[in-house]
Amino acid sequence: MPAAHPNALGTVVSATDNPELLCGELVRWVWQSPTGERAIAVLEDPTHGRWKIVGPLWGLTVGQTVRVWGKTVDDPKYGQQFRVESAQPALPNSAHGLAAWLGSGVVRGVGKRTGLRVIERLGDDALALIRTDINVLQGIVGKKRRKLLAAKLEELSAAEETAVFLFGLGLGPALVTKLQKHYGQDTLRKVRERPYDIINEIYGVGFRTADKMARAQGLDELAPERLQAALLFALQELAAQGHSAPPQGVVVEAAANAAVVAVQCIAAQVEALVARSVVVACHSRDGHGELKPALALSELAGAEQAIAQWIAGVVGSSERTSPQTPAENATAIALASAKLGFVLEGTQLQAVQLGLSAKLCIVTGGPGTGKTTILRGVLAALADDQTRVQLAAPTGRAARRLAEATGWPARTLHRLLAIDPAAHSVRATTVMDADLVVIDETSMVDAALMAQLLLALPAHARLLLVGDADQLPSVGPGAVLADLLACPHVARVRLDQVFRQAQASHIVVAAHQVLAGRVPSSAPSGGDFFMIERPDAETIVQTVCKVVLERLPAHRFDPVQDVQVLAPVHKGPLGTLAFNERLRELLNPDAAPALGGFRIGDKVLQLRNDYTLELSNGDIGRVVGVATKAAPATEDDGDDLADEDEDDQPLDTVDRASGPTLQVRFGERTVDYPLAQLENLTLAYAITVHKSQGSEYPAVVLPLHSCYFGMLQRNLLYTAITRARKFAVIVGEQRAVARAAANNAPIHRHTQLRVLLEKLP
Known part of the structure; x- marks a missing residue:
């Protein structure tokens, strides 16, 4: 039986823990998957004997000394084996192991013959001698390669020491591997000196994990750094829920719960964070409209202050922002109407007039109310003058739709603002070359992004914001569109009329029925919107699967490419996790395994913005393959390696970190995901309604049941229905749909921006 490992104090920790x-x-090797991600091998442990090990063993080579963590299992078919959770190269623990390590190509130009010569000259104590003085290899290995070998040995030794220390803190193999990959040789220093910083630096590490590291090293539960870390974590968690300035009492209580201390202990640390300018003390309004003392992370506070200052400048300015006179604009609008073949009247005409003249204008409205018509009218009116126009949207999907609808080029906001992909925060790097900037899907724009947009606008430029105020708010913190619409100083036009061509779509009719608080009615036979009543979770699941696999394909919808299941939540019998598991077994059961548990052909979702790869949170793609990149063959230069003149040669170590990559097709391009980035992907046969913002799908299926009670809200139901371009189906309880349509209580977000805008004269 493999031994439990000693902790940092030298005490053996139970293998059950x-x-x-x-x-x-x-x-x-006994077996290796084609990708190399999973394998079965035989490992000889000097203490515990020979074991069959099974699991992720990428990058290891036969003859290498390796350290593997996991557990012993008795497989009914294959007998006793060691199931690997994590594996890494280790310092060789025998002369044979050292020869194999040297021969594995760890340094280019040092190969098998050199490894054997080292053992012949230095014997069984070769490793100890080399670690004591690398120059014992003089005459066998040249100077530069000796330096590289010494560095690799030091790296392995440090990794071993670090792993033992981290396991001693009670961390699991996956986290230990993640820490070492992220921080490298700096891992020990980071964990010992600043464990709470890891919360912000490694995705998926929260306060509980960082606190476990700190407390295991003896940090007192009332240490100021611990309590302040709990406060910051609480603010970050509330920001993830959309609150840019949550009430101070809510923050303190959440932090006290995380740290398991009295509220008074946490409250005493608020001033310290404010004094360090990490947190800003401000005010926000609660769900009842009452003004409350609030706290905000400094970056979010700065973003909302920047937005408010820009709005104040617009309100206080008396300059005419449009270079054209009202008469010239009227002429341009008339010419544009004739060119486009429609007459602009009422609110549509008002919206185009404001879009051409106002420094800031918001156009909001539901499906079929003519938002695209407004944009086409504004752009057509400007087509013959010298106005420089920039069109953008928050995501690549929304930008493509904007370009298709208007015939003008459109970009993502991040591309428009030239935001540095490598930066950890949103920072525009240039002032835009534009006279008019048009932003679509503004409901998706959070406070940080809006602030950078306004900071990058030239002083003379006008801004036209287009969006649907009835949709769900942005994924990121803030309620920018709602807060701007609540400010009476901001010019806006709300489009309410559904035009005749849109009325032919029962999807549009259903969406407006929901906005009116009514249960949407199914379309007549041959229509594009239906509700199928089912009483319980299991029959809902069965019906959703039947709709996806049989009924919609009968209408020529591809069940994977065209159909999107939207669920209100992740967990539970009707959550995305359960649906993804069920639908994958029905839609892609026998496909070849890829990486990270994915299969070739799987429908996958990007979980976070990645500006380097130009991917947005919510992008959907298909797994198309796995690319493997083998380490280059090792050449052994024999006696020439002893020549000290080799220092003139460019040398490096073999890069084995590239490994296999998962290839995912997004539209017209393929993106390669290394193993370390697979945490940014999940299955997408079903996604949440929130993740669907800014997207349209040919067909949408929405399961609704009373078990979602807390999520049954009008804007969620409305957003889901309006994601469908050609066909929408609701499967579930009539009362759940009625509850959602009737529940117009907004998803309240605590923001400082609304309070700041209230102060404008």
Whole structure:
């Protein structure tokens, strides 16, 4: 039985609390998957004997000394084996292992013959001698390669020491591996000196994990750094829920719960964070409209202050922003109407007039009310003059739709603002070259992004914001569109009339029925919107699957490419997790395995913005393959390696970190995901309604049941229905749909922006 490992104090930790450890030579491969991600191998541990190990073993080579963490299992078919959770190269623990390590190509130009010569000259104590003085290899290995070998040995030694220390803190193999990959040789210093910083630096690490590291090293539960970390974590968690300035009492209580201390202990640390300018004390309004003392992370506070200052400048300015006179604009509008073949009247005419003349104008309205018509009218009116126009949207999907609808080029906001992909925060890097900037899907724009947009606008430029105020708010913190619409100083036009061509779509009719608080009615036979009543969760699941696999394909919808299941939540019998598991087994059951548990052909969702890859949170793609990149073959230069003149040669270590990549097709391009980035992907046969913002799908299926009670809100139901371009189906309880349509209580977000805008004269 593999031994439990010692903790940092040298005490053996029970294997029931921590993973077991094997360390020895990788003797041979029994089986390897085509991608190399999973394998079965034989490992010889000097203490625990020969074991069959099973799991992720990418990058390891036969003859190498490796350290594996996991657990012993008795497989009914294959007998006793060691199931690997994490594996990494280790310092060789025998002369044979050292020869194999040197021969594995860890340094280019040092190969098998050199490894054997080292053992012949130095014997069984070769490793100890080399670690004591690398120059014992003089005459066998040249100077530059000796330096590289010394560095690799130091790296392995540090990794071993770090792993033992981290396991001693009670961390699991996956987290240990993630920490070491992220921080490298700096891991120990980071964990010992600033464990709470890891919360912001590694995705998926929260206060509980960082606190576990800190407390295991003896940090007192009332240490100021611990309590302040709990406060910051609470603010970050509330920001993730959309609150840019939550009430101080809510923040303090959440932090006290996280740290498991009295509220008074946390409250005493608020001033310290404010004094450090990490947190800003401000005010926001609660769900009842009452003004409350609030706290905000400094970046979010600064963003909302920047928005308010820009709006104040617009309100206080008496300059005419349009270079054209009202008469010239009227002429341009008339010419544009004739060119486009329609007459602008009422609110549509008012919206185009404001779009041409106002410094800031918001156009909002539901489906079929003519938002695209407004944009086409504004752009057509400007087509013959020298106005420089920029069109953008929050996501790539929305930008493509905007370009298709208007015939003008459109970009993502991040591309428009030239935001540095490598930056950890949103920062525009240039002032735009534009006279008019048009932003579509403004409900998706959070406070940080809006602030950068306004900071990048030239002083003379006008801004036209277009969006649907009845949709769900942005994923990021803030309620920018709602707060701007609540400010009486901001010019706006609300489009309410549904035009005749849109009335032919029962999807549009259903959406407006929901806005009116009514249960949407199914279309007549041959229509594009239906509700199928089902009483319980299991029959809802069965019906959703039947609709996806049979009924919609009968209408020529591809069940994977065209159909999107939208669920209100992730967990539970009707959540995205359950639907994804069920639908994948029905839609892609026998596909070849890829990486990270995905299969070739899987429908996948990007979970976070990645500006380097130009991917947005919510982008959907298909797994199309796996690319493998083998390490280059090792050349052994024999006696020439002893020549000290080799220092003139460019040398490096073999890069084995590239590994296999998962290839995902997004539209017209393929993106390669290395193993470390697979946490940014999840299955997308079903996604949440929130993730669907800014997207349209040929067909949408929405399961609704009373078990979603807390999520049954009008804007969620409305957003889901309006994601469908050609066909929408609701499957579930009539009372759940009625509850959602009737529940117009807004999803209240605590923001400082609304309070700041209230102060404008």
